[in-house]
Amino acid sequence: MVQKPKKTSTIKAPSATSDAAAAPRRRGRPRAYEPDVALAKALDLFRKDGFAATSLDDLSAATGMNRPSLYGAFGDKRELYIKSYQRYRDDARAAMISVFRSEEPIRERLKRIYAIALDIYLSGEAGPRGCFTVMTAASEAVADPDIRTMVLDGFVELDKAFITCFRRAKEKGELSESADPLVLGHLASATIHTVAIRARARVPRKELEAIVDGAIDVMCRAA
Amino acid sequence: MVQKPKKTSTIKAPSATSDAAAAPRRRGRPRAYEPDVALAKALDLFRKDGFAATSLDDLSAATGMNRPSLYGAFGDKRELYIKSYQRYRDDARAAMISVFRSEEPIRERLKRIYAIALDIYLSGEAGPRGCFTVMTAASEAVADPDIRTMVLDGFVELDKAFITCFRRAKEKGELSESADPLVLGHLASATIHTVAIRARARVPRKELEAIVDGAIDVMCRAA
DNA sequence: TGATTTTTATACTATCTCGCATAATATAAA
DNA sequence: TTTATATTATGCGAGATAGTATAAAAATCA
Numbered sequence: 001m002v003q004k005p006k007k008t009s010t011i012k013a014p015s016a017t018s019d020a021a022a023a024p025r026r027r028g029r030p031r032a033y034e035p036d037v038a039l040a041k042a043l044d045l046f047r048k049d050g051f052a053a054t055s056l057d058d059l060s061a062a063t064g065m066n067r068p069s070l071y072g073a074f075g076d077k078r079e080l081y082i083k084s085y086q087r088y089r090d091d092a093r094a095a096m097i098s099v100f101r102s103e104e105p106i107r108e109r110l111k112r113i114y115a116i117a118l119d120i121y122l123s124g125e126a127g128p129r130g131c132f133t134v135m136t137a138a139s140e141a142v143a144d145p146d147i148r149t150m151v152l153d154g155f156v157e158l159d160k161a162f163i164t165c166f167r168r169a170k171e172k173g174e175l176s177e178s179a180d181p182l183v184l185g186h187l188a189s190a191t192i193h194t195v196a197i198r199a200r201a202r203v204p205r206k207e208l209e210a211i212v213d214g215a216i217d218v219m220c221r222a223a
Numbered sequence: 224m225v226q227k228p229k230k231t232s233t234i235k236a237p238s239a240t241s242d243a244a245a246a247p248r249r250r251g252r253p254r255a256y257e258p259d260v261a262l263a264k265a266l267d268l269f270r271k272d273g274f275a276a277t278s279l280d281d282l283s284a285a286t287g288m289n290r291p292s293l294y295g296a297f298g299d300k301r302e303l304y305i306k307s308y309q310r311y312r313d314d315a316r317a318a319m320i321s322v323f324r325s326e327e328p329i330r331e332r333l334k335r336i337y338a339i340a341l342d343i344y345l346s347g348e349a350g351p352r353g354c355f356t357v358m359t360a361a362s363e364a365v366a367d368p369d370i371r372t373m374v375l376d377g378f379v380e381l382d383k384a385f386i387t388c389f390r391r392a393k394e395k396g397e398l399s400e401s402a403d404p405l406v407l408g409h410l411a412s413a414t415i416h417t418v419a420i421r422a423r424a425r426v427p428r429k430e431l432e433a434i435v436d437g438a439i440d441v442m443c444r445a446a
Numbered sequence: 447t448g449a450t451t452t453t454t455a456t457a458c459t460a461t462c463t464c465g466c467a468t469a470a471t472a473t474a475a476a
Numbered sequence: 477t478t479t480a481t482a483t484t485a486t487g488c489g490a491g492a493t494a495g496t497a498t499a500a501a502a503a504t505c506a
Contacts, residue, residue, distance in 0.1 A: 028482020029472040049363040053275035056464060066485060071465075130361060137424045138353060138361035140276040151424045183437030187410065190417035190438065194409070197416055201360045201374045214406030215413065218441065251452020252502040279494060289455060290495075300494075 035073055038063040042074070043084040047129040051081050051141040081141065085150060088132040092120060093157075100161045106169035107220050110188065114212040117192055121199040122208075130200030134193060155189070162188035166219075175220065184219050191215040258296055261286040265297075266307040270352040274304050274364040304364065308373060311355040315343060316380075323384045329392035330443050333411065337435040340415055344422040345431075353423030357416060378412070385411040389442075398443065407442050414438040 041062045045054050056077060060067050074080040099112045122128045133154040141147050163185030169175050175184075195208045264285045268277050279300060283290050297303040322335045345351045356377040364370045386408030392398050398407075418431045 025474065026482070027474050027480075029484070031483065050273070050275065050361070052273065053363040055462075057462085067464085068466075068486095069484065072483075076465075127366070134357075134420055135361045137420045138273070138358045140272040142424055143350070148424055152426070155421060155424065155426070180437065180440075183441060186417070186434045187413075187438055187441060190410075190413040190434075193417045193420055194413035197357055197360045197420075198378060201365055201371055201378065203375070203378070211409045211413075214403065215410055217403075218406060218410060248504070249452070250450080250504055252454070254453065278492075280492080291456095291497095292454065294495075295453075 033063065033065050033069065033073075038065055038073070039083060039087050042080055043087055043132075044124065044129070046081055046084050047088070047132055047135065048124065048126065050135060050139050051077075052139065078144070082147065082150070085132055085136060085147075089150075089154065095120070096161070100165060106165065106174045107216060109165060110216045110219070111212075114191070114195070114209075114216075118195065118199070118205060118208055118212075121196050122205055128199045128202060131192070131196035134196045135200075158189050158192065159185050162186075187215065187219055256286065256288050256292065256296075261288055261296070262306060262310050265303055266310050266355075267347065267352075269304055269307050270311070270355055270358065271347065271349065273358060273362050274300075275362070301367070305370065305373070308355055308359060308370075312373075312377065318343070319384075323388060329388065329397045330439060332388060333439050333442070334435075337414070337418070337432075337439075341418065341422070341428060341431055341435075344419050345428055351422045351425060354415070354419035357419045358423075381412050381415065382408050385409075410438065410442055 041064075042059050045058055045062050048054075049058075054077075056067055056070065059077075059080065060070060063070065065073065070080065074083055095116050096113055099109055099116065102109060104112075117131075121130050133151055136142060136147060137151045142151060163181050166175065166179065166181035166184040166188075170179055170181055191212060195211060198211075199208060264287075265282050268281055268285050271277075272281075277300075279290055279293065282300075282303065283293060286293065288296065293303065297306055318339050319336055322332055322339065325332060327335075340354075344353050356374055359365060359370060360374045365374060386404050389398065389402065389404035389407040389411075393402055393404055414435060418434060421434075422431060
């Protein structure tokens, strides 16, 4: 899992100024792939099979990029895995952030958050994918300190978001005086984790929703 | 992952009658390994690195058995993985069953169950191992129908045990009238899952215990 | 002793794996 | 055009990997 540094120039449009300007054409042979869609394909593969069981040939086939192009664009397998994970996190965050920040009643917010989570975990044609963070934590990739840091960050970020949710709800009087936002936040994360794992094992959505609904009930009426 | 059937004669002591009789000696060259301890070593390896990242050479080195002996004793890699998982489940069940069946107050029982779970998840010299069921669910091995069935069974078994716990506690008046054993059981499993995953990412025991204690509080005073 | 049985030890094969070297290709600039 | 640049395409090479074939070793039985 440890590789040479290898500066992997993250490709950026050279002119951020010209908006829809006639694309200030790069110098050499044009790329035959779109970095964004290629990364999405790689992410999907890693989510399906995990780090170790996903080969560069698989990635090459899925992205349509041959191996040297993969290396040029994303670096080695480990770097590609990390970039995929970052992409996953960015997507998930983008999908949830507005709900976390909304001023809806706590129950509505939780319900919507879990609905989004289930959409993410259950997506994938060839079976549900689960949660990348949970997958990564469970894989041998977690032996890598950088990756473990990302996983821990993921936990902390989700915990914090839920805790803030409950704190605000409590301030607004939606929860009882004795409710502990910290404890409830961890329970909310635990519920995310349990449905992520179960989704991966192909537990049907109905059952997952029942688990989520029950958890919301307990959390929102907790003394 | 699909292999030829290959009858893997599970070796059994031929005479179950004679208790400490001079070991009715097998015919040929004696085995140089103890199947039980070899399986324990294999289990530890699979727990550390998962299915795909554990090679037969690793297993051979860890068990002290050369490859042909491994095949003779346990079958191919997939079969060894399955036998390791069964062993893990048997051990975990054995460690918890008496507590689940005990007549202690619900809080004590939960506390002891979680303590046992943390012992299992945090064991391992080279870092905590987490929960095999969660690891397997998250791995590509879950694509194997037989393995997925085992994972689902694992979830159901734990859910049931917790649900029964809460049902009995409710009957004994330890929980409020409105407490829902099913929902609480799923929350208890969720707590197991969240600490299993976090343990794997090396969250320290103190933090895991705090999460567990908070969860117990909420579950046992749930309206 | 010698034959039989069971396991171990060695080594082999065919395949996959990652990463990279080299050459071909397609564009912009001169 | 020619040159410079950036990407694609092909394929090599060292090493890992799963599984097996064959021979050696260590025991029991006759």
